[in-house]
Amino acid sequence: MNTPEKTAPATRVLTVPAMGLVVLVGVSGSGKSTFAARHFKPTQVISSDYCRCLVSDDENDQSASADAFSLLHTIVDIRLRRGLLTVVDATNVQSGARAQLVRIAKDNDVLSTAIVLDVPEALARERNRHRPDRDFGDHVIRRQRRDLRQGVRRLSREGFRRVHVLTGPEEIDAATVELERAWSDRRELSGPFDIVGDVHGCREELEELLGRLGYALSRDDRGRPVGARHPEGRTAVFVGDLVDRGPDSPGVLRLVMGMVADGDALCVPGNHENKLVRVLKGGRAQLTHGLAETMDQLGRESEEFRQRVLSFCDGLVSHLVLDGGALVVAHAGLKEEYHGRASGRVRAFALYGQTTGETDEYGLPVRLPWAREYRGRAAVVYGHTPMDKAEWLNNTICLDTGCVFGGRLTALRYPERELVDVDAHRTWYEPVRPLAGGASTEAERPDASVDATDVGVGGPRPGLAVHTRYGTVRTDAGSTLAALEAMSRFAVDPRWLLYLPPTMAPAPTSAEPGVLEHPKEAFASFRGSGVGEVVCEEKHMGSRAVAVLCRDEAAAERRFVPGELGTVYTRTGRPFFGDPALRARVVDELRRAVTDAGLWDRLGTDWIALDGEMLPWSAKARSLIREQYASVGAAARAALPAAGSALAAAAGRGLPVDGLADRVARRTEQVEEFSRVYRRYSWDTDGTAGLLYAPFMVLASEGREYGDADHLWHMATAERLAEASGLVRSTRYRVVDTTDPAACAAAADWWGDLVAAGGEGMVVKPVLGARAEGRKGLVQPGLKVRGPEYLRIIYGPDYTDPERLEVLRDRNVGRKGGLAMREHKLGLEALERHARGEPLWRVHEPVFAVLALESEPVDPRL
Amino acid sequence: MLLTITTTARPATDLGHLLHKHPDRVQGFEQSFGTAYVFYPEATEERCTAALLLEVDAQALLRARTSVSTPDFSLAQYVNDRPYATSSLFTVALGRVLRSALRGTCRQRPELARTPIPLELRLPAVPCRGGADRARALFEPLGWSVLAEPVPLDPGLPGWGDSHYLSLTLTGTLRLSEALSHLYVLLPAMDGTKHYWVDRGEVDKLLRAGGLADAASEGAAEGGDDPGAHASGWLAAHPERAWITRRYLNRRESYVRTALARLAEADDLPEEAGDDPAVEEAAEERIAAPGRGEREPSLAEQRAGAVMAVLRAENAASVLDLGCGSGKLLERLVREPSLGRVTGVDVSVASLEHAHRRLCPGCDPRGRGRHRPLFADTAGGTEHAAARPELLVGSVVYRDKRFEGYDAAVLMEVVEHLDPSRLPAMEETVFGAARPRVVVVTTPNAEYNVHYEGLEEGRLRHSDHRFEWTRAEFTLWADRVADRYGYRVRHVPVGPEHPETGAPTQMGVLTR
Known part of the structure; x- marks a missing residue:
């Protein structure tokens, strides 16, 4: 098939890879452009004339050729990198020109096809004569034709996988093009699959495993298994290395070949099959790594069987892309750029993995950790490297659990992602080195680290674009770098950070006289976006605290950080308690509360993440209260009386200072009111004594997040916890129908009572929960309505002066709302990714983006 | 907000002439940020008090924000x-x-302006983090007798102690102009953290008011309304002169620093002092080792010297300075002829800007066609590559392709700034992914801390240090890392070695 094919001018069907390069070869006037236009989409065809025109405004300007081809090569390179079929419409009669194109295709790991259009010289000349813009002489065509004739025989050796030669205008006109998918492209198969790790001749274990997976074996008249079928039509997929080392490689081959032939299984080759093919073809290879045993065993089989083995193994495709592209199976794994591609290095990677060229102390090759850097959306299932345990790492999993070395034979049910395994019946072959430690046996799992590019750093321009269910959220350069510094220097281990609380917008500025925020506007806002029922929750004035609590160390090790039981972190991801001993006590107390409230069983989980408020405010914000608030009070209390007495003395002298003195007196009162606010939220704590945690939302537990749970459930859960522990405080709340004016008014009164008693205010949330949607999709998860006294510590002691209040009414709430919404989307995305068990970097990306957005210059007083 | 100036020089009401403000009037002076009033609570032959009261208009201040x-x-x-x-x-x-x-101009009574008179200045709330001692150190050398009383933080928060304000009374016999220029220069210097300059040239003006035109470097044009132009140059002779000037010149902002401040704020934390290496060095200098002669190089210099010696001994041709801070080590590295490629990495853009200023004088990172190192993603390769190290914003706890391909990496005084829980990520980034042939790690030796006077027991050398290791702890860590990632490790002490506690800095050289 690698030789030029000549056939009668009937309808020639030219097969062309659906993803790859097509090089048209023919003299000027041979009809390449016409041919291309007939068979391919305009965007698929890149013509040298067009490129010449782009760089010179004249498609015949030969002086622009170098630039034109440079552009052409660039476009071809980009298109092939993006996996697009690309047709080059240029004469391509010289081998040098073709070689460059083939090189580009190889660099992008796609196949090249040449289509030669061979027309009589006279016809070409005639056609050119009808084109006034082609004024070159006939000798040009003659020379092109000579080059073509010389080259055409060598084409297949130039690296083209296929060469189609069409001779004469009739054959050219009659030809049709048929796109052929890559052999590895089996996206139409959606399983369900049972993917089986390296068998290495362990037939007994394979039979047992298939049995456990629910396959019914069929046997030949000698009782040997020759097929297996799953009653529900599942398909087995073998990751290769069926042979060598083990006791019965022919038996394994017989079974697998039978299953593949019957359509019950798929199979990719392993490096052992590859070597076996070389030997069976008569090539030379050292009979090491168990190949000797296989040749021995095959020697007892028939020649016919050996031939079947050869043709089976030789016909295996390097890797398979399945289930619409969501699943890739390759023996040694495959990096994302190689999925669905075809080239020598793709095959080498799939069979042997990527090695550093170095060897370890056992003389075995050191493998590059491609899986640690894998960032693809497709799950990659592979084998090749014996591990003591199969574990997911960045959406990849190695199923080789060393059965032949006395380990286990493992299968993965897909899409269920369940592991099924059987123990080896014995150690069939002594391993050279101990099985690679499964990730969890080490203190640090390999996916504990995140790449700089995962957080938008390290590229030409810092920044993230996080794709969420509700749209893409971007971060800019400055805030991304600020987040990098904050996250690197201050945050807890990112494995704990499954979520950062989004900022919350206030209700639109109130029209009521004397107040900036009032429940009325919050109700109106939700009513306006189509939310009927809302819940009003008392707003505790403390510090935001996310608590992640594990039932036991096993849960922490599996999902978070080994050796710990939980953590409490702040809204920017810092440890809430600087003192590890205090953190441990709080975590223990909260875990006890979860246990006593029966939540582990109720939620079917061994860990839980809560969002809430830690009181008192002074527990964390003590130095802020001191620096930012109490200091202002102190300065005022020192300065205002001094000013007052100076003014009094001046008044005593008859100087006109009345207005000034009045203002100083008023400031004195306001500062006292101001001080009362922060004092109320400050009290002493000693260890956990005095601390109160008010959870208002269950964020997540094993395998699920609670964005869709309604707030009444969240509140009830918080109440259970409060009943179970003195450390936990429940939250007062009430449900309000925003379309019922009486209910709204009653709720406003309730708010009035709260703030009159010194409360910060309340938060109004859609009852349906964080994922509640309104007329235009996702709505704000909550709007805060803060009390007028509380706002003194936000807007200053004197903000209630009418002229100040007037100015403050113009505050830009909209921008804050936009920010809150973007962060809300990111928060939901992070929880969703975590619930799906996605790799750390995927969870960390939206979390990091929240931190970046928090550093953006949006008025934080809002 | 308030200053009262009292004199008992007779006739005391001449204070009105000196101040150019009539004792029987209340005068208001509009400022962009409020109104300043001058009035006289008392004005008799024997005793006259003038009050300057500033009523800040918060709204005006906000309007003037730009x-x-x-x-x-x-x-x-x-x-x-x-x-x-x-x-x-x-x-x-x-x-x-x-x-x-x-x-000191006074048309009516020129001789009075030139005459020292008995004065009492009262300021009820002066921000001064150094406390009463600082206030005395600043004013006493100038001839004042100082009464400085701390203002309590809040009677409603018992147990919270005093605020950082002082109620300050200065009494002395001085020329009024001199007295005012003391306040003009020293009050902002005492108020360490926050300054609200009306324009950038303000710094220069203030320093000139103290007679220190040289220190006001950046060369603002000589302003005609310079209030301190005729001051007597008392600052030049002030024993605290260095401290005062440093307070003025050490302030710079960067946009990322501001963004970080926003994050701290989001977390209810006061603004960070920042992770400024200069601060850290100063700290180590402050608690200087015993018996160090004046001529001996500082510990920081010895450390950098030791790192250079290791890099030479290991024949490193390219080096990655991880956590380069403001570029002290980079400065040496770029001068080393055997190093073909030098790259500094830091997680702080502010530090890198510092380093950039240090290493490329006169080069504006945002300027057109200039050296633009901060967002570079690949190796330099420009004609300036040798003289100008590449600077990258990056973090040692995020794996980074850009860190690969170097002979050596230096972690000089970096690990102790990481939370212990983040060390494995750093190890993975440096030893697992970047894998340079040589990694030089320096970190404080906690055992040596007992020799630092002024460093309380159990305290760390810098507020951002998350830990300081004993030699045994460092060895344990280095051995574990070496074992896990296939390196060999050797330990080198840096600085004067004490027989029992070892050297102040410990250095581990990991090679593979």
Whole structure:
């Protein structure tokens, strides 16, 4: 098939890879452009004339050729990198020109096809004569034709996988093009699959495993298994290395070949099959790594069987892309750029993995950790490297659990992602080195680290674009770098950070006289976006605290950080308690509360993440209260009386200072009111004594997040916890129908009572929960309505002066709302990714983006 | 907000001439940020008191935000001590309203302006983090007798102690102009954290007011309204002169620093002092080792020297300075001829800007066609590559392709700034992914801390240090890392070795 094919001018069907390069070869006037236009989409065809025109405004300007081809090569390179079929419409009669194109295709790991259009010289000349813009002489065509004739025989050796030669205008006109998918492209198969790790001749274990997976074996008249079928039509997929080392490689081959032939299984080759093919073809290879045993065993089989083995193994495709592209199976794994591609290095990677060229102390090759850097959306299932345990790492999993070395034979049910395994019946072959430690046996799992590019750093321009269910959220350069510094220097281990609380917008500025925020506007806002029922929750004035609590160390090790039981972190991801001993006590107390409230069983989980408020405010914000608030009070209390007495003395002298003195007196009162606010939220704590945690939302537990749970459930859960522990405080709340004016008014009164008693205010949330949607999709998860006294510590002691209040009414709430919404989307995305068990970097990306957005210059007083 | 100036020089009401403000009038002077009033609570032959009262208009201040450079951008705009404390804003008002008095010009009574008179200055709330001692150290050498009483933080928060304000009374016999220029220069210096300059040239003006024109480097044009132009140059002779000038010149902002401040604020934390290596060095200098001669190089210099020696011994041709900070080590690295490629990495853009200023004088990172190192993603390769190291914003706890391909990496005084829980990520980034042939790690030796006077037991050398290791702890860590990632490790002490506690800095050289 690698030789030029000549056939009668009937309808020639030219097969062309659906993803790859097509090089048209023919003299000027041979009809390449016409041919291309007939068979391919305009965007698929890149013509040298067009490129010449782009760089010179004249498609015949030969002086622009170098630039034109440079552009052409660039476009071809980009298109092939993006996996697009690309047709080059240029004469391509010289081998040098073709070689460059083939090189580009190889660099992008796609196949090249040449289509030669061979027309009589006279016809070409005639056609050119009808084109006034082609004024070159006939000798040009003659020379092109000579080059073509010389080259055409060598084409297949130039690296083209296929060469189609069409001779004469009739054959050219009659030809049709048929796109052929890559052999590895089996996206139409959606399983369900049972993917089986390296068998290495362990037939007994394979039979047992298939049995456990629910396959019914069929046997030949000698009782040997020759097929297996799953009653529900599942398909087995073998990751290769069926042979060598083990006791019965022919038996394994017989079974697998039978299953593949019957359509019950798929199979990719392993490096052992590859070597076996070389030997069976008569090539030379050292009979090491168990190949000797296989040749021995095959020697007892028939020649016919050996031939079947050869043709089976030789016909295996390097890797398979399945289930619409969501699943890739390759023996040694495959990096994302190689999925669905075809080239020598793709095959080498799939069979042997990527090695550093170095060897370890056992003389075995050191493998590059491609899986640690894998960032693809497709799950990659592979084998090749014996591990003591199969574990997911960045959406990849190695199923080789060393059965032949006395380990286990493992299968993965897909899409269920369940592991099924059987123990080896014995150690069939002594391993050279101990099985690679499964990730969890080490203190640090390999996916504990995140790449700089995962957080938008390290590229030409810092920044993230996080794709969420509700749209893409971007971060800019400055805030991304600020987040990098904050996250690197201050945050807890990112494995704990499954979520950062989004900022919350206030209700639109109130029209009521004397107040900036009032429940009325919050109700109106939700009513306006189509939310009927809302819940009003008392707003505790403390510090935001996310608590992640594990039932036991096993849960922490599996999902978070080994050796710990939980953590409490702040809204920017810092440890809430600087003192590890205090953190441990709080975590223990909260875990006890979860246990006593029966939540582990109720939620079917061994860990839980809560969002809430830690009181008192002074527990964390003590130095802020001191620096930012109490200091202002102190300065005022020192300065205002001094000013007052100076003014009094001046008044005593008859100087006109009345207005000034009045203002100083008023400031004195306001500062006292101001001080009362922060004092109320400050009290002493000693260890956990005095601390109160008010959870208002269950964020997540094993395998699920609670964005869709309604707030009444969240509140009830918080109440259970409060009943179970003195450390936990429940939250007062009430449900309000925003379309019922009486209910709204009653709720406003309730708010009035709260703030009159010194409360910060309340938060109004859609009852349906964080994922509640309104007329235009996702709505704000909550709007805060803060009390007028509380706002003194936000807007200053004197903000209630009418002229100040007037100015403050113009505050830009909209921008804050936009920010809150973007962060809300990111928060939901992070929880969703975590619930799906996605790799750390995927969870960390939206979390990091929240931190970046928090550093953006949006008025934080809002 | 308030300053009272009392004199008992007879006739005391001549104070009105000196201040150019009539004792029987209440005068208001509009400022962009409020109104300054001058009035006289008492005015008799024996005793006359003038009061300067600044009533800050918060709204006006906000309107003037574009012209007033505020280091804090949000909460503090509304909730701040400016209306009450003698902040630098007050100083600005002082300089304007009492300009002539400050200059010592007095047409009616020129001789009085030149005569020291008995004075009592009262300031009820002066921000001064150094406490009463600092105030005395600043004013006593100038001939004042100082009564400085700390203002209690809040009677409603018992147990919280005193605030950082002083109620300050200065008494002495001085020329009025001199007295005012002392306040004009020293009040902002005492107020360490927050300054509200009306324009950038303000710094220069203040320093000139103290007679220190040289220190006001950046070369603002000589202004005609310079209030301190005729001051006597007392600052030049002040024993605390170095401290005072440093307070003025050490302030710089960067946009990322501001963004970080916002994050701290989001977390209810006061603004960070920042992870400025200069601060750290100063700290180590402050608690200088015993018996170090004047001529001996500082510990920081010895450390950098030791790192250079290791790199030479290991024949490193390219080096990655991880956590390069403001570029002290980079400065040496780029001068080393055997190093073909030098790259500095830091997680702080502010530090890198510092390093950039240090290494490329006169080169504006945002300027057109200039060296633009900060967002570079690949190796330099420019004609300046040798002289100008590449600078990358990056983090040792995020794996980074850009760190690969170097012979050596240096982690000089970096690991102790990481939370112990983040060390594995750093190890993975450096030893697992970047895998240079040589990794040099230096970190404080905690055992040596007992020799630092002024460092309380159990305290760390720098506020951002998350831990300081004993030699045994460092060895344990280095051995574990070496074992896990296939390196060999050797330990080298840096600095004067003590027989029992070892050297102040410990250095581990990991090679593979």
